[in-house]
Amino acid sequence: MSIELKELIEEIRREKEIEIGVIVEALRSALLSAYKKHFGSSENVTIDISPDTGRLKVLAKKKVVKEIEDPGIEIEKEAARKIKKGVRLNQEIEVEITPREFGRIAVQTAKQVVTQRIREAEREKIYQEYKEREGDIVTGIVQRSEHKTVIVTLGKIEAILPVREQIFGEDYRYGDRIKTYILSVRRTPRGPQIILSRTHPGLVRRLFELEVPEVYEKIVEIKNIAREAGGRTKIAVSSKDANVDPVGSCVGTRGARVNSIIQELRGEKIDIIPYNEDAVAFVSSALKPAQVQEVIVHKEEGGDGGHRSQG
Template sequence: MDTIVSLKQAIEQIVKEKGIDRQVVIEAMEQAVLSAANKKYRNTRNLEAHYNNDTGEVELFEYVVVVEEVQDSYTEISLDEAREMDPECEVGDELGEKIDSGDFGRIAAQTAKQVIIQKVREAERETVFNEYKDRQWEIVTGQVRRFERGDLLIDLGRAEAILSGKEQMPREVYRPGDRIRAIITDIAMTTKGPQIILSRTHPQMLAKLFEAEVPEIGEGLVEIVNVVRDPGSRAKIAVASHDRDIDPVGACVGMRGSRVQNVVSELRGEKIDIIPWSADIARFVCNALSPAQVVKVFMDEEQRTLEVIVPDDQLSLAIGKRGQNVSLAARLTGCRIDIKGEGKVEEGDLEEFASFDGTHVEEEPEEMAVDEETDQQQPEPEIAA
């Protein structure tokens, strides 16, 4: 009895502290006792289990139907026998008798413990899911817990998140216990609990880092229009200002480059080109090709295709190593960009015409192998419709 009383007290305490529905625990205990009893009696009897709040135990009852002639001794009882129990009973009545629950009380105690643990776990999972479900695209900091087939399991404190291999930065190496920052890209509830997906390669990771570093972005004075990345290598971010007195590029760069340098450090040296956005597509493309200079632009507005003419000595710079610069520019602007050198235009030789539509180039032409990144001022390009 002491065990049962202590069990009752424990249930009441858990219900109060964890906020679990008391009836859920009681019903689970009743079902456990009933299942164990039916198994013992091989489902030959009509049994019911009920929790007695006064005694703190699950009581087991056997029910039989009053009949004139007994055909099933497990579920039926004769009228004469029934009237020994209840003188007023009639044929067709159902009589219930409490039977010795024996070891079933211990089963109830074990079940209560299991139910409590399960419900606490479910409540904690629900709490974690509710805490993170509205935090998509938020940067979080966690600790590397372990590796699973190339994926990192990150401890966020109250929750565990997954940073898959494809969402990790190239050449980054982590060990259990290392601190790591990543952006939440998805939160879903699964049978195993909330699943939080992280990324360090998503463009929004870069955008959120700038948002944290640049107060003007948080205040709405500077807007990040678009971001494209080759994670771990190079990125371009287009920014616009909603205040004439604020230079969006300068705001993102910061005093002596302090703001952009903090972002670069977090991304392990990833080069970042900050591009002023323009509603003029041709001008925007010229900005996006920075640091290369542009001489002239031929534009097909309907097809969103631009032919960009650059000085011959700027051709490899405009295209970039393995076509990276023009590829990022095309993805940033949403345009197809065709580039050729000034000398080739004069000669009318289109064999050296370089065409890019935002996809990577597998092989790098020898004459384009040098990536000369400079901070030269671009002259105003000539734009032709």
């Protein structure tokens, strides 16, 4: 049985990429359930497993007494001292009680329970991995469509791209590689559910971080994004280095950087605007090529309103 258990632990570790500690804990719980099913109460019983050898022991906590009244929870002093020298009356010791019949029946029963526990551990691992990546960009492959919801594979898991998060007019075909924004990750009875988006402004931000080193290194900062997904996006940028042109960095030589992002967004227009703390100048610049006649700035409640004209 020890060889079989060792092989089972190694197989699960290798195929499922789950830590040995998680596997052993799942096995311990499963074997305890198997013991209870085949041999009765397991209240004072623990399972000890060596992952290196696959050696399995069923241990029972027993109280050291002069005379035994309940052999399930008690052991005589002389017998106890053969297990642990110097033991005293009323102390508790662990006694191995591994039944000969426990063997293969117990392991087979355990496999069924372990399968469920391993599945739960896999789901939790995936949940934690993608929960930490909320707000990040991910590349996936279009798998299929279910009632207009697009199913995208991300390695070992499927994610969903709901209709509301799809760009109007985009066609998602089987096998297409698409970049999406991880909108949210939540637990469900069927495992973690990953919601993707192609319309979120964060997708544009992450694409610029991938394409523009100055943005990734935070030399150029994206101050704000206004997006009509599939139509036009305007981003305001500033530079922390006076020698770095924020707009030029994002556009790239002959527009190479921004054109790469436009291509990923399938033709969505992108306007890159220098950020200006002067609200009037900033709004006027953001609305180009339209000619701005007047900008009215409404200050916060309690302040005085005002306006400035632009000819």
